[in-house]
Amino acid sequence: MQKTIYTGDIVQQTPVISALSIHDLDDNKIHRFMFQSSQMNIGQYWYVPVFVAKGKKPGKSILLNTGVHGDELNGARVIQKIFESLDTENLLGTIIGVLQASPNSLMHISKNWHLSTDGGDFENMNRMYPGNENGNTASYHAYLLWNKLWKNNVDYVIDLHSQSTDTEYPLFVFADYRNSIAKEMAELIPADQVKNDQGEKGTVETTFIEHGIPAITIELGAARTFQADYINRSIIGIKNIFTYLGFIDNHTITQTAKTQNTVVGDNMYSVKALHGGYAEILVKIGEKITSGQIVAKQLNAFGDVIQEYASEQAGTVVSVNTGALREKGGLLVRILY
Ligand SMILES: [Zn+2]
Structure with missing residues (x-):
C-alpha cells in the first residue's frame, strides 16, 4: 500500500x-x-x-x-x-x-x-x-x-x-x-x-x-x-x-x-459567434427563452449590426458571455434544456 x-x-x-x-x-x-x-x-x-x-x-x-x-x-x-x-x-x-x-x-x-x-x-x-x-x-x-x-x-x-x-x-x-x-x-x-x-x-x-x-x-x-x-x-x-x-x-x-x-436539464445548446466583433447579449442567466428568440447581436467597429443570433432551442439561459469582444467560435449564450 x-x-x-x-x-x-x-x-x-x-x-x-x-x-x-x-x-x-x-x-x-x-x-x-x-x-x-x-x-x-x-x-x-x-x-x-x-x-x-x-x-x-x-x-x-x-x-x-x-x-x-x-x-x-x-x-x-x-x-x-x-x-x-x-x-x-x-x-x-x-x-x-x-x-x-x-x-x-x-x-x-x-x-x-x-x-x-x-x-x-x-x-x-x-x-x-x-x-x-x-x-x-x-x-x-x-x-x-x-x-x-x-x-x-x-x-x-x-x-x-x-x-x-x-x-x-x-x-x-x-x-x-x-x-x-x-x-x-x-x-x-x-x-x-x-x-x-x-x-x-x-x-x-x-x-x-x-x-x-x-x-x-x-x-x-x-x-x-x-x-x-x-x-x-x-x-x-x-x-x-x-x-x-x-x-x-x-x-x-x-x-x-x-x-x-x-x-x-439533460442537454445544452450553445449560440456561438460567427464573426469577430462586439457582442451585445440580450438575455440574462436564469431567463426562460423560446425557440427562435433573438438572444444576442454582434456589431462591427462602427456599431453596425452584422449578425443577429436566434436560439434554436427553448430553455433556460445557463451561461452568457461577459466580455464584449468575441471572435468566431466564441460562446455568446448557452441554453440548458
Ligand atoms: Zn474549469
Missing part, C-alpha cells in the same frame, strides 16, 4: 510530500502539506497546497478539489472556509482539500497550463486525467496528482470550477445521473441549475466516475473573482453532502435543489 512520503523539505512552514496516504496520518487533526509535483524548466518544483482533515472516528474519505483551471477562483474560498469551520472531534472519516491543483495555470491566471519548451505550448488540465508518466510537464503533473495524491485516498469527489474568463455561469452543477450517488450529491446543493451530463474524457469528474468513484463538478459563477452568494450556497451544499454521506452529524439539511427550485 502507498505510504505518505515526506521529502524532508519545508516550503512556507509546510512539510513537503511526494505521495499521500491518509491511512498513516494522525487522527483528530487537520494536516497541511505542500504536494511536490512536476518540475519547471528551471529545475524547481510546482507545489500543490493540500489540507487533510482526519476525523476522531474512522469513516470514508471525500476530496474537495479546485484550481484545475487557473482563472476559476471561487472554489478556493469554498475550501478555505470549509476547513476553517471543520471540527475533527465531530468528523467521521477524512476530508481532503486540494487548492491550486494546477499551480502553473493559477500563476498565469489562465485556463491552461503554460509549457515553456519549444517556444511555449498550452494544455487544458481538465482534459488530461489520469495523466501520463512519460508525457510533458502538464501531463506528468496530472499523473502525479492522480496516482500519488488522489486515487488511493478518496471515496467521493467534488471538483470546483467556474465558467471561463469573459463568460459566466450561475451556481451550476455537472453530474452524471447514471451514478446514483452523484445524482444525490448534485441535488443536495441549492444550485440554480444542474446538467445531467455523461462527462468528457480526461476531466477530473469523468475520470473518477470511470473508476467507480462518485464525483460531481460544481461551477461557481464567473472566473477571476469571489462571488459570496455562490461561495455560501456551495458551502451549504457541501455540508449537506457531508451529512448525507455520514461525515458529520451536527448539520441540518434545509436548503437543497428542491427548496431552490433548481432547473435540471
Whole structure:
C-alpha cells in the first residue's frame, strides 16, 4: 500500500510530500502539506497546497478539489472556509482539500497550463486525467496528482470550477445521473441549475466516475473573482453532502435543489459567434427563452449590426458571455434544456 512520503523539505512552514496516504496520518487533526509535483524548466518544483482533515472516528474519505483551471477562483474560498469551520472531534472519516491543483495555470491566471519548451505550448488540465508518466510537464503533473495524491485516498469527489474568463455561469452543477450517488450529491446543493451530463474524457469528474468513484463538478459563477452568494450556497451544499454521506452529524439539511427550485436539464445548446466583433447579449442567466428568440447581436467597429443570433432551442439561459469582444467560435449564450 502507498505510504505518505515526506521529502524532508519545508516550503512556507509546510512539510513537503511526494505521495499521500491518509491511512498513516494522525487522527483528530487537520494536516497541511505542500504536494511536490512536476518540475519547471528551471529545475524547481510546482507545489500543490493540500489540507487533510482526519476525523476522531474512522469513516470514508471525500476530496474537495479546485484550481484545475487557473482563472476559476471561487472554489478556493469554498475550501478555505470549509476547513476553517471543520471540527475533527465531530468528523467521521477524512476530508481532503486540494487548492491550486494546477499551480502553473493559477500563476498565469489562465485556463491552461503554460509549457515553456519549444517556444511555449498550452494544455487544458481538465482534459488530461489520469495523466501520463512519460508525457510533458502538464501531463506528468496530472499523473502525479492522480496516482500519488488522489486515487488511493478518496471515496467521493467534488471538483470546483467556474465558467471561463469573459463568460459566466450561475451556481451550476455537472453530474452524471447514471451514478446514483452523484445524482444525490448534485441535488443536495441549492444550485440554480444542474446538467445531467455523461462527462468528457480526461476531466477530473469523468475520470473518477470511470473508476467507480462518485464525483460531481460544481461551477461557481464567473472566473477571476469571489462571488459570496455562490461561495455560501456551495458551502451549504457541501455540508449537506457531508451529512448525507455520514461525515458529520451536527448539520441540518434545509436548503437543497428542491427548496431552490433548481432547473435540471439533460442537454445544452450553445449560440456561438460567427464573426469577430462586439457582442451585445440580450438575455440574462436564469431567463426562460423560446425557440427562435433573438438572444444576442454582434456589431462591427462602427456599431453596425452584422449578425443577429436566434436560439434554436427553448430553455433556460445557463451561461452568457461577459466580455464584449468575441471572435468566431466564441460562446455568446448557452441554453440548458
Ligand atoms: Zn474549469
